[in-house]
Amino acid sequence: MNLDAAQLNRRTLLKRGALGALAFEVGGRAVMLTAAEARAESLPLIVLSAEEAGLVDALGRAVVPGADEAGLVHYLDHQFAGDPGAALLMLRYMDVPPPYADFYRAGLNGVDATAKREFGRSLPALDEDEAHTLVGMITGGDPEGWEGPPAALFYFIFRADAVDVTYGTVEGFERLGVPYVPHIAPLEQW
Amino acid sequence: MDKFSSEKVDVVIVGAGASGSLIAARLAEAGKSVVLLDAGPGWVADDLISSQIWARRLRWGGAPVQSVGGHPYAFTFNAGWGLGGAALHHYGTWPRLHEEDFRVKSLYGKALDWPVSYEDLQPFYDRIQEEVGVAGDAKAEIWRPEGAPYPLPPVPSFGQGEIIAKGFEALGMTTAPAPMAVLTEPYKGRPACVYDGWCDAGCPINALWNPLISYLPRAREAGADIRPRSTVLRVLSEGTRATGVEYINAESGITVQHASLVILAASAVLNPALLLNSASDTHPDGLANSSGKVGRYFMAHAIASVYGLFEEETAVSLGLTGAQLTCRDGYKKDLREGMLGSYQWLIAPAMKPNDLLGIATARADLYGKPLEDFMRQAVNHMGNMIAMVEELPVEENRIELSEDRDANGMRIPRIVHAFSDDALKVWGYAKAEGLAVFEAAGADQPWNGPLGSAHMMGGTIMGDDRTASVTDSYGRTHDIPNLVIAGPGLFPTSGANNPTFTLHAVTLRATDHMIGHWSDYAG
Ligand SMILES: Cc1cc2nc3c(=O)[nH]c(=O)nc-3n(C[C@H](O)[C@H](O)[C@H](O)COP(=O)(O)OP(=O)(O)OC[C@H]3O[C@@H](n4cnc5c(N)ncnc54)[C@H](O)[C@@H]3O)c2cc1C
Numbered sequence: 001m002n003l004d005a006a007q008l009n010r011r012t013l014l015k016r017g018a019l020g021a022l023a024f025e026v027g028g029r030a031v032m033l034t035a036a037e038a039r040a041e042s043l044p045l046i047v048l049s050a051e052e053a054g055l056v057d058a059l060g061r062a063v064v065p066g067a068d069e070a071g072l073v074h075y076l077d078h079q080f081a082g083d084p085g086a087a088l089l090m091l092r093y094m095d096v097p098p099p100y101a102d103f104y105r106a107g108l109n110g111v112d113a114t115a116k117r118e119f120g121r122s123l124p125a126l127d128e129d130e131a132h133t134l135v136g137m138i139t140g141g142d143p144e145g146w147e148g149p150p151a152a153l154f155y156f157i158f159r160a161d162a163v164d165v166t167y168g169t170v171e172g173f174e175r176l177g178v179p180y181v182p183h184i185a186p187l188e189q190w
Numbered sequence: 191m192d193k194f195s196s197e198k199v200d201v202v203i204v205g206a207g208a209s210g211s212l213i214a215a216r217l218a219e220a221g222k223s224v225v226l227l228d229a230g231p232g233w234v235a236d237d238l239i240s241s242q243i244w245a246r247r248l249r250w251g252g253a254p255v256q257s258v259g260g261h262p263y264a265f266t267f268n269a270g271w272g273l274g275g276a277a278l279h280h281y282g283t284w285p286r287l288h289e290e291d292f293r294v295k296s297l298y299g300k301a302l303d304w305p306v307s308y309e310d311l312q313p314f315y316d317r318i319q320e321e322v323g324v325a326g327d328a329k330a331e332i333w334r335p336e337g338a339p340y341p342l343p344p345v346p347s348f349g350q351g352e353i354i355a356k357g358f359e360a361l362g363m364t365t366a367p368a369p370m371a372v373l374t375e376p377y378k379g380r381p382a383c384v385y386d387g388w389c390d391a392g393c394p395i396n397a398l399w400n401p402l403i404s405y406l407p408r409a410r411e412a413g414a415d416i417r418p419r420s421t422v423l424r425v426l427s428e429g430t431r432a433t434g435v436e437y438i439n440a441e442s443g444i445t446v447q448h449a450s451l452v453i454l455a456a457s458a459v460l461n462p463a464l465l466l467n468s469a470s471d472t473h474p475d476g477l478a479n480s481s482g483k484v485g486r487y488f489m490a491h492a493i494a495s496v497y498g499l500f501e502e503e504t505a506v507s508l509g510l511t512g513a514q515l516t517c518r519d520g521y522k523k524d525l526r527e528g529m530l531g532s533y534q535w536l537i538a539p540a541m542k543p544n545d546l547l548g549i550a551t552a553r554a555d556l557y558g559k560p561l562e563d564f565m566r567q568a569v570n571h572m573g574n575m576i577a578m579v580e581e582l583p584v585e586e587n588r589i590e591l592s593e594d595r596d597a598n599g600m601r602i603p604r605i606v607h608a609f610s611d612d613a614l615k616v617w618g619y620a621k622a623e624g625l626a627v628f629e630a631a632g633a634d635q636p637w638n639g640p641l642g643s644a645h646m647m648g649g650t651i652m653g654d655d656r657t658a659s660v661t662d663s664y665g666r667t668h669d670i671p672n673l674v675i676a677g678p679g680l681f682p683t684s685g686a687n688n689p690t691f692t693l694h695a696v697t698l699r700a701t702d703h704m705i706g707h708w709s710d711y712a713g
């Protein structure tokens with residue numbers, strides 16, 4: 001799909017809005033894209049580095065199948081870049097003070113260090129079974145040698161974001177066969 | 191008046207949530223000049239986007255609040271900000287407190303008594319339910335105290351509600367439609383609910399009561415000056431009089447609003463924080479704190495969630511986020527050996543796939559393929575209910591100030607909270623009962639969620655004894671006659687019932703008193 005910002009008229013914006021779109025910058029203009037579209041377009045990231053994005057993708061896939069394609073990386077990056085008072089992250093409910101990216105960075109590093117310790121490779125290089133085993137190691141508490149926020153809290157938060165992007169959108173509901181029936185469909189001009 | 195005029199007014203109210211909006215409407219209509227300040231955005235109904243993700247921006251987004259103790263309280267989840275406050279996105283479950291909740295100390299020798307009885311509040315409950323539009327079946331609710339019948343027929347029960355009710359029936363227990371501040375038919379120009387289960391994100395069609403529907407428009411109509419994004423930093427005082435508040439707003443910077451009467455309606459956590467942050471030479475321990483009780487007796491409800499998968503279709507994503515049915519067979523506090531406290535069941539709340547109270551979180555241990563398999567089954571076959579358990583007041587559960595400062599230089603509030611043994615035991619009892627109900631209803635291997643907390647009460651309790659409480663029964667502080675506190679922070683006990691109907695009744699009674707005795711307040 002090749003998205004030209006100029007092609008997006010209000011009708012398509014509304015249609016896209018109904019899919020849970022976020023405002024991204026394309027060629028200096030704000031356009032509404034779903035996180036999945038932003039990923040497909042490889043839109044540049046604002047806060048996350050390429051390496052961090054690789055970790056989010058790999059962990060997202062292992063925790064909630066489909067989270068990577070649903071655009072978890074762009075969703076998180078977009079949230080980190082905005083005003084914390086308007087953030088949509090589940091972390092907001094945990095009374096963890098901003099900047100929120102710090103919490104994720106520390107958690108991702110903790111998971112990657114565990115991957116290296118246990119499997120001798122970085123998280124993105126693990127196969128599906130190894131990644132599944134690795135996630136199991138952080139669900140119950142801090143694995144040995146863990147550094148970062150409490151592992152179980154990081155797992156809970158990261159999983160919740162991945163669930164949001166995968167199952168909590170209009171497309172996600174559709175995938176599960178749940179009627180969305182909104183009063184006002186997700187649309188935001190920020 | 192100019193947009194940010196600091197000209198002295200009759201009343202300045204801090205917080206445009208449930209209690210602040212009601213007071214603003216009543217006092218403005220009584221001819222008082224009113225300024226209503228809220229830290230958060232100026233929400234309108236169109237902001238209530240049906241999405242569990244977008245709903246999060248309606249929660250507290252102001253200065254940080256710390257939470258510590260044996261059971262740290264989830265502040266942000268339970269707090270609102272902006273016009274409407276938490277009431278903008280509350281679920282509208284509106285039971286009255288029971289008679290015994292007002293006399294716990296007298297009846298059981300433990301906890302506290304209120305300085306008012308249920309009989310004192312009953313006429314105010316009746317007035318409020320008529321105005322707001324509460325749906326229910328007063329006869330079927332066999333535990334309900336005296337009161338006028340509900341103005342609207344009860345909410346329907348379907349899917350998971352019908353299935354779970356059979357479990358209660360099998361165990362010889364009673365269920366009744368949950369009393370809800372939700373319209374089951376058109377009422378006063380507002381439409382009926384369509385049971386799509388989006389209440390947690392706010393109800394933009396106005397079927398579920400919130401302050402944007404009438405109190406805020408009424409206040410505005412009567413001339414109240416409503417200023418969102420205006421965070422009050424401290425209450426100003428001279429001797430035993432409050433003189434106004436100091437607040438910060440991006441456009442006006444730091445501004446002083448003088449007023450004859452200052453009313454704090456900024457939630458059970460942030461009201462005491464403001465009082466403590468308003469310490470001065472004359473009030474070194476914080477305003478209105480000669481008793482040392484400001485911040486003390488903070489209470490939350492302990493939550494036990496029960497889940498199960500049923501063979502039948504449950505339509506779990508539809509209905510109301512609050513509940514379809516209730517059971518209060520276990521309400522009486524001394525029914526259980528070795529523990530004191532009430533609980534109620536809120537049966538068959540709607541669940542969406544995501545979010546803190548969503549389907550995926552109910553099995554937070556699952557990830558990868560097993561999670562996906564679970565989701566596909568659960569969206570059609572899951573049922574759930576929650577026990578809301580009373581927490582008796584304990585002085586050590588408190589709001590205090592940490593040494594850390596926020597961006598405005600104010601000391602950051604800290605909530606210190608642990609559930610008492612009584613609450614934990616009643617929670618355990620209710621959880622076991624819930625699992626038995628689900629088994630009786632045919633659930634396959636029902637399970638329960640971790641201990642949760644909901645609602646905030648206490649922290650600025652009312653009482654007759656000025657050495658043991660912060661305010662009188664109208665919310666007027668014992669120390670400073672023109673400083674009033676509003677909201678569930680005034681409750682000396684929490685009962686096991688959701689607080690907002692009671693806080694409306696208490697607030698309505700207080701506004702009648704203020705209007706009838708104006709010179710005593712503003713003098
Ligand atoms: C998810 C959820 C579901 C709920 N469901 C129910 C239910 O079903 N039934 C029920 O009875 N109750 C329910 N409640 C509780 C109900 O919302 C509260 O009891 C009620 O809103 C409390 O009213 P209040 O006036 O004390 O405060 P709020 O309504 O929270 O309003 C306080 C306001 O003060 C403002 N404020 C805070 N500090 C400052 C400051 N320094 N300066 C300026 N403004 C400030 C805030 O921005 C906020 O808008 C629910 C709450 C939540 C969060």
Ligand code: SF4
Binds near residue numbers: 385387392393510511
């Ligand atoms: S279910 Fe009813 S009360 Fe809840 S948001 Fe929808 S229409 Fe409003």
